[in-house]
Amino acid sequence: MGGYGKNIGIWISDKKSQKLNWNELTTVCASHGYNLIKLDIEKPLESQGHIDIFIHKLTDILAAADQGDKKASFIISQVEQYLSNHPNIVVIDPLDNVRILLNRYRYYSILQNEPTFQKQGVFTPNFAEFTTNNTDTNLEIMRQRGVRFPMICKPSISHGSKSAHEMILIFNERGLSVCKPPCVVQSFVNHNAILHKVFLIGNRYHICERPSLKNFYPSDDYAPIFYSTGEVCKADSQSTLSILDPHDKAEIKMSLNEGKIKNIIRVLRRDIGLLLTGFDVVIDNATGNHAVIDINVFPSYDHFPDFFEHLLESIEEIVDKKAQGLCNGSSNSLSGNIACLNGFVNVSKCPSKFGVTGMNFN
Numbered sequence: 434m435g436g437y438g439k440n441i442g443i444w445i446s447d448k449k450s451q452k453l454n455w456n457e458l459t460t461v462c463a464s465h466g467y468n469l470i471k472l473d474i475e476k477p478l479e480s481q482g483h484i485d486i487f488i489h490k491l492t493d494i495l496a497a498a499d500q501g502d503k504k505a506s507f508i509i510s511q512v513e514q515y516l517s518n519h520p521n522i523v524v525i526d527p528l529d530n531v532r533i534l535l536n537r538y539r540y541y542s543i544l545q546n547e548p549t550f551q552k553q554g555v556f557t558p559n560f561a562e563f564t565t566n567n568t569d570t571n572l573e574i575m576r577q578r579g580v581r582f583p584m585i586c587k588p589s590i591s592h593g594s595k596s597a598h599e600m601i602l603i604f605n606e607r608g609l610s611v612c613k614p615p616c617v618v619q620s621f622v623n624h625n626a627i628l629h630k631v632f633l634i635g636n637r638y639h640i641c642e643r644p645s646l647k648n649f650y651p652s653d654d655y656a657p658i659f660y661s662t663g664e665v666c667k668a669d670s671q672s673t674l675s676i677l678d679p680h681d682k683a684e685i686k687m688s689l690n691e692g693k694i695k696n697i698i699r700v701l702r703r704d705i706g707l708l709l710t711g712f713d714v715v716i717d718n719a720t721g722n723h724a725v726i727d728i729n730v731f732p733s734y735d736h737f738p739d740f741f742e743h744l745l746e747s748i749e750e751i752v753d754k755k756a757q758g759l760c761n762g763s764s765n766s767l768s769g770n771i772a773c774l775n776g777f778v779n780v781s782k783c784p785s786k787f788g789v790t791g792m793n794f795n
């Protein structure tokens with residue numbers, strides 16, 4: 434299989450695959466001596482050729498398996514058995530690390546427990562998990578966890594389906610009745626409708642701005658506002674929810690602090706350990722503190738300069754350091770992958786080699 438000595442096996446969903454520039458990925462892989470194999474995870478992986486690197490976004494299937502879907506569970510068990518039989522395959526990224534980001538409460542807790550954040554002016558907004566729709570119980574949970582109105586209600590499951598991105602902005606106690614447990618609620622942070630998306634490939638990062646939600650305040654009169662992230666926060670989104678009210682227009686634009694971003698990257702690398710990940714930051718317009726509101730698995734990498742080149746260079750760095758014994762742990766374990774990558778490189782400041790941005794068809 435394949436005309437080159439080394440093979441990269443890749444599996445991503447049809448939805449993601451339709452956006453990916455496969456010709457460019459194949460060309461860049463070949464320029465680094467890799468043959469690219471598009472895997473079919475519904476067939477035995479053993480029969481699809483020798484693999485040195487396994488790149489995937491199995492979040493949809495992992496989420497379905499975790500919720501009891503038998504076909505999804507079988508597929509995941511087959512993949513895990515295959516990887517266990519081939520411990521030298523570099524997995525991007527290890528399934529147990531990806532699983533951390535499938536549940537919002539779990540990764541918000543990692544962020545909230547980080548001791549260096551507070552003095553750095555970084556935080557994750559207070560959050561709580563609802564497991565019932567009993568309003569009195571949920572109000573007590575909010576009180577204990579310091580969650581205040583307005584707040585955003587998000588599904589506990591963070592990936593793998595359209596519903597994972599269906600959000601509800603809730604302004605008062607009456608609004609609690611629309612929550613559909615299991616869900617998390619997170620205090621809303623006024624941030625002048627500017628979202629900062631940080632895309633990571635190991636220690637390489639790119640930051641881009643996106644439209645976001647305008648400033649909101651508690652109100653007994655407001656009904657809940659339902660929205661999906663894709664409607665409001667994509668580069669080309671033009672939602673009325675992003676238009677600042679007149680009294681807000683005077684707000685000065687808060688600037689992103691890269692030192693804070695680097696500290697967040699350091700914590701995610703240590704505690705979550707994904708090569709392909711991203712996170713979302715909004716800046717509190719009252720304090721300038723940076724709120725981490727979301728972490729993603731293998732996101733879009735929109736406008737990430739020379740994405741494929743940086744991906745292959747990162748893979749080669751990992752492979753080389755493993756060969757030198759500089760990466761502890763097995764090839765498909767948290768410490769085995771990115772622990773050997775250190776430092777920070779803002780790729781937006783690197784001269785672009787190919788002038789290509791992102792990984793998708795532009």
Ligand SMILES: Nc1ncnc2c1ncn2[C@@H]1O[C@H](COP(=O)(O)OP(=O)(O)OP(=O)(O)O)[C@@H](O)[C@H]1O
Nearest residue numbers: 558585598619620621622645646662666713726727
């Ligand atoms: N605590 C918050 N305060 C203010 N705005 C928020 C907060 N949480 C979410 N938002 C807004 O809602 C949007 C979606 O939230 P979030 O990123 O958690 O959802 P998501 O569907 O996981 O996003 P993604 O598409 O990045 O996976 C954010 O981009 C931001 O505009």
Ligand SMILES: O=P(O)(O)O[C@H]1[C@H](O)[C@H](O)[C@H](OP(=O)(O)O)[C@@H](OP(=O)(O)O)[C@@H]1O
Nearest residue numbers: 448449492591592593729730731732733734
């Ligand atoms: O443009 P972004 O990177 O915000 O869009 C991402 C989004 O953040 C999620 O990571 C999506 O993944 P799912 O949560 O699994 O839906 C990505 O969808 P994908 O089809 O590209 O994996 C969006 O690109």
Ligand SMILES: [Mg+2]
Nearest residue numbers: 662713727728
């Ligand atoms: Mg997000």
